[in-house]
Structure formats: C-alpha cells, structure tokens
Amino acid sequence: xxxxxxxxxxxxxxxxxxxxxxxxxxxxxxxxxxxxxxxxxxxxxxxxxxxxxxxxxxxxxxxxxxxxxxxxxxxxxxxxxxxxxxxxxxxxxxxxxxxxxxxxxxxxxxxxxxxxxxxxxxxxxxxxxxxxxxxxxxxxxxxxxxxxxxxxxxxxxxxxxxxxxxxxxxxxxxxxxxxxxxxxxxxxxxxxxxxxxxxxxxxxxxxxxxxxxxxxxxxxxxxxxxxxxxxxxxxxxxxxxxxxxxxxxxxxxxxxxxxxxxxxxxxxxxxxxxxxxxxxxxxxxxxxxxxxxxxxxxxxxxxxxxx
Amino acid sequence: xxxxxxxxxxxxxxxxxxxxxxxxxxxxxxxxxxxxxxxxxxxxxxxxxxxxxxxxxxxxxxxxxxxxxxxxxxxxxxxxxxxxxxxxxxxxxxxxxxxxxxxxxxxxxxxxxxxxxxxxxxxxxxxxxxxxxxxxxxxxxxxxxxxxxxxxxxxxxxxxxxxxxxxxxxxxxxxxxxxxxxxxxxxxxxxxxxxxxxxxxxxxxxxxxxxxxxxxxxxxxxxxx
Numbered sequence: 001x002x003x004x005x006x007x008x009x010x011x012x013x014x015x016x017x018x019x020x021x022x023x024x025x026x027x028x029x030x031x032x033x034x035x036x037x038x039x040x041x042x043x044x045x046x047x048x049x050x051x052x053x054x055x056x057x058x059x060x061x062x063x064x065x066x067x068x069x070x071x072x073x074x075x076x077x078x079x080x081x082x083x084x085x086x087x088x089x090x091x092x093x094x095x096x097x098x099x100x101x102x103x104x105x106x107x108x109x110x111x112x113x114x115x116x117x118x119x120x121x122x123x124x125x126x127x128x129x130x131x132x133x134x135x136x137x138x139x140x141x142x143x144x145x146x147x148x149x150x151x152x153x154x155x156x157x158x159x160x161x162x163x164x165x166x167x168x169x170x171x172x173x174x175x176x177x178x179x180x181x182x183x184x185x186x187x188x189x190x191x192x193x194x195x196x197x198x199x200x201x202x203x204x205x206x207x208x209x210x211x212x213x214x215x216x217x218x219x220x221x222x223x224x225x226x227x228x229x230x231x232x233x234x235x236x237x238x239x240x241x242x243x244x245x246x247x248x249x250x251x252x253x254x255x256x257x258x259x260x261x262x263x264x265x266x267x268x269x270x271x272x273x274x275x276x277x278x279x280x281x282x283x284x285x286x287x288x289x290x291x292x293x294x295x296x297x298x299x300x301x302x303x304x305x306x307x
Numbered sequence: 308x309x310x311x312x313x314x315x316x317x318x319x320x321x322x323x324x325x326x327x328x329x330x331x332x333x334x335x336x337x338x339x340x341x342x343x344x345x346x347x348x349x350x351x352x353x354x355x356x357x358x359x360x361x362x363x364x365x366x367x368x369x370x371x372x373x374x375x376x377x378x379x380x381x382x383x384x385x386x387x388x389x390x391x392x393x394x395x396x397x398x399x400x401x402x403x404x405x406x407x408x409x410x411x412x413x414x415x416x417x418x419x420x421x422x423x424x425x426x427x428x429x430x431x432x433x434x435x436x437x438x439x440x441x442x443x444x445x446x447x448x449x450x451x452x453x454x455x456x457x458x459x460x461x462x463x464x465x466x467x468x469x470x471x472x473x474x475x476x477x478x479x480x481x482x483x484x485x486x487x488x489x490x491x492x493x494x495x496x497x498x499x500x501x502x503x504x505x506x507x508x509x510x511x512x513x514x515x516x517x518x519x520x521x522x523x524x525x526x527x528x529x530x531x532x
Binding site: 011012013015203204207208209210211212213214215217304307 | 362363364365366384385387388389390391392396402404406407411415416418419420463
C-alpha cells in the first residue's frame with residue numbers, strides 16, 4: 001500500500017497554515033481550557049465535600065442522656081432505656097453509647113489532659129447512625145426518648161448537612177454552567193477564526209470548488225486544522241491548570257480529611273481527586289471535538305453561497 | 308453533451324430585490340461530443356456568463372440546461388462536484404493557487420479526485436513536460452512569466468482528461484507565438500476527443516484557425532456556426 005496516498009502529508013492547497021494561524025487560536029482555547037479545568041475542579045470539589053458530609057455527619061444523630069446511670073421506672077438505667085428505644089426504631093442502623101474514655105477524648109481540647117479527673121456531671125452520649133437515606137422523622141422519636149428518660153436531648157446534624165448539601169449542589173450547578181459557557185465561548189472563538197480564514201482564502205476556496213471539490217472536502221480541510229489547533233490549546237490549558245489545581249487541592253485537604261501533600265510527586269498526584277484526573281485529559285479531547293464540529297458547521301454553511 | 312434550451316441568466320438572487328438585469332436571454336443551442344467551437348462577440352456580450360453556466364459556476368435563472376448529460380437546473384447541489392471534475396477550465400486570469408508550486412497546482416484536480424499519489428507524480432510530470440515546463444515543476448506561479456502561468460493553467464485544465472474543455476480569452480495575456488502554441492495544445496486536446504469551447508475576441512487568431520462559432524451580442528445568441 002505504500003505510495004498509495006491520497007494527499008502528501010502537509011499538502012496545504014487552501015493555505016490554511018497561515019489563514020488559521022497557530023498563534024491566536026490555540027492561545028484563546030488554552031485560556032478557555034484553563035477556565036474549564038478550574039470549573040471542573042470546583043464541581044468535583046463540591047461533590048466530594050457533599051459526599052463526605054453526608055457519610056460522616058449526615059447519617060448521624062447524637063443523643064444526650066443526663067444522669068445516665070440513674071435507675072428509671074423500668075428498673076434499668078436511663079441510658080439502657082434510651083438505647084432500647086433507639087435500637088427498636090426502624091431507620092436506625094446502630095446506636096452506641098460512648099464510653100468514659102471516648103468522652104474524655106472529646107473533651108480534651110476544652111478541658112486539657114485532666115478532663116477525666118474533673119468532677120463534672122457528664123451526660124451519657126449515644127452516637128446513632130441512620131441506615132441509608134431513610135426518612136426518619138425526628139419529632140416522634142424525640143417524644144419517645146423523652147418519655148423513656150425525661151431530659152434526654154436529641155441533636156439532629158441532618159439539618160446542617162442538608163443546608164450544606166444545597167449550597168454544594170448550587171456550587172456544582174454554577175461550575176457546570178461555567179463549563180457550558182466556556183465551551184460556548186470556545187465554539188464562538190473557533191467560529192470567528194474559521195470565518196476569518198474563509199474570508200482570507202475565499203479565492204483559493206472558489207478555485208478548489210470550481211475544480212470539483214465537495215463541501216465535505218473543503219470543510220474537512222478546515223476542520224482538520226481547527227481540530228489540531230484546538231487540541232493543542234486544550235492540552236496547553238489543561239497542563240497549565242494542573243499546578244493551580246494541585247495547590248488548591250492542597251489547601252482544601254484539611255477540610256476533606258486528607259493530609260496535605262508532603263511535596264513528593266506521588267503525593268501531588270494523589271492530592272487531586274481521581275475523577276479530576278479523568279476529566280483533565282477530556283479537556284483537549286473536548287476542545288478538539290468543539291473545534292471539529294464548529295469548523296465543519298461554519299464552513300458548510302458558508303459554502304452554501306457557492307453554486 | 309451540452310444543451311441549452313431558452314436559458315436566461317441574471318445575477319443576484321433571482322426574483323429578489325437584489326436581482327440584476329438579465330445578462331443572457333433565451334439561449335438555445337446544442338453541442339455534440341467532440342466538437343470545437345469558438346465563442347465570439349464583443350466585450351460585454353455575455354461570453355464569460357455563458358461559459359460560467361457551462362462550467363457550473365452559475366445556475367440558469369430560467370430555461371433548461373444539460374451538461375454532460377446531466378440536467379443542471381434541477382440537480383442537487385451535491386451532485387455538481389463530480390460533474391465539475393469532468394470539465395476543464397482555462398480562466399482569463401489563470402486562477403492558479405499562489406502558494407503552491409506549478410506541480411502541485413497541476414496535481415490539484417487529481418488529488419481532489421482521490422487518485423493515488425504515485426500515478427499523480429507520473430501524470431503531472433508528463434503533462435508539464437508536454438506544455439514545456441519540465442524544468443519549472445517546483446516554481447510557484449509568481450516566479451513564472453505570464454505565458455508560463457497560462458501553460459500551467461492549461462495543464463491543470465486537461466490533467467484529469469475532461470470531457471469538456473472551456474477557455475475564456477486564453478490568449479488575452481499572450482504574444483502571437485505563445486497564442487499560437489496554446490491553440491495547438493487546445494486543438495490537440497480536441498483531436499483526442501475532448502469537446503472544446505474557446506471564447507475570444509482575437510479576430511486574427513480566429514481567422515488562422517477556422518471553426519464553427521457561437522456568436523453572442525447583448526446577451527443573445529446570434530448564430531450557431
């Protein structure tokens with residue numbers, strides 16, 4: 001098959017290497033890809049935080065039982081009765097009373113290492129995990145706990161998680177909107193560059209058209225060039241965004257429970273969430289796709305003016 | 308081969324507010340395959356417009372036009388490129404691509420037709436030798452004289468062995484010797500079976516090469532022959 005080649009490599013009959021220059025277009029697309037990378041990072045960041053909150057706090061209730069070891073009407077301790085109510089409630093996965101050591105550890109930041117020696121009447125604390133996303137209604141449960149052991153306080157963290165989730169989802173929506181806008185602007189930039197190229201090469205296009213070139217051939221020549229330039233721009237933007245993203249991930253690490261990167265390459269690689277590592281290579285691919293489709297559409301529409 | 312029936316042409320959007328005056332009126336004639344025709348008439352008579360209809364740069368505003376057996380007026384746009392590849396055109400202003408070498412300009416129709424590169428190299432080299440430019444293969448048009456550019460344009464028009472060869476004032480930029488040489492090339496193509504139409508207002512040249520003529524004046528066809 002060697003020698004059977006439709007066109008020699010680099011054959012540029014429409015002069016597109018100058019009409020669609022390799023300076024401005026890749027630079028603009030790189031800027032767009034950079035912005036898209038930041039937006040995507042925001043999207044994944046918000047998603048990760050929501051998940052974490054939902055797993056960590058979202059499924060949890062805290063129940064405080066004052067005077068836990070006092071004997072209730074049932075003959076058992078108040079703490080025991082509260083636990084019995086909790087365990088028997090549908091929608092609750094587990095209920096665990098914190099030991100004195102647990103409580104001491106929790107109080108240490110406030111009371112120092114001698115917390116266990118302080119003679120404070122500590123309440124019994126029960127950590128409750130809810131099973132999945134079951135809609136446990138807190139009000140009847142609170143009433144039953146109150147009757148089992150008067151004075152028991154139930155703290156539902158869910159409301160904060162729900163508020164934070166709404167905030168995070170709004171952030172995600174904004175990020176998505178930003179990505180869509182960036183893609184639209186990139187398409188517009190490529191369309192403008194393609195139209196400028198069409199205007200600059202009008203005569204060459206008319207000559208090639210007159211020699212029997214199909215619309216598909218001419219559009220293909222422009223699209224090949226635009227795809228290459230957009231892919232180069234997308235790659236440059238993604239690479240430029242990487243140090244910024246790693247820095248941001250480093251700053252966000254304490255909030256998401258991961259240690260900050262110690263500075264080694266492996267730490268930096270793992271500091272970015274895995275979905276982002278999949279999304280970054282998608283930027284040049286996406287830019288190339290936008291370049292291809294925009295150039296094809298622009299050129300084909302323009303060619304309809306020729307007979 | 309070529310058939311005009313009551314063809315009219317006006318530039319601009321037909322029927323729209325931008326429509327210009329009709330430049331060709333009720334043109335009717337037929338060319339059998341393999342003939343040679345002069346297309347004669349004063350400047351502004353409509354010779355170039357008639358040729359533009361024949362090489363499918365315009366579609367008729369009215370009437371019926373068939374080129375190489377295909378009805379043009381109702382043809383789908385996508386069916387025209389393959390038809391254009393069977394028509395060779397020598398333009399008055401050559402219309403070479405300035406950034407390509409003489410070789411690549413002549414090779415262009417073959418590359419558009421998807422011919423294998425090996426065959427293209429042999430054919431184009433042979434063709435440029437035939438028009439006397441074997442030593443200028445790599446030269447861009449700007450480094451060639453007017454006559455040499457004209458010969459590149461001829462070579463590009465005939466390289467794909469068209470069934471119909473159209474030339475618009477091909478000798479306008481040439482001296483007598485070069486014009487004579489060009490006529491020999493065109494007649495050679497005609498001898499090989501190509502239908503040839505040459506628009507000219509060079510009376511001396513027409514006198515030296517007598518052939519039937521289409522005569523145009525003020526957008527009307529006055530006589531066939």
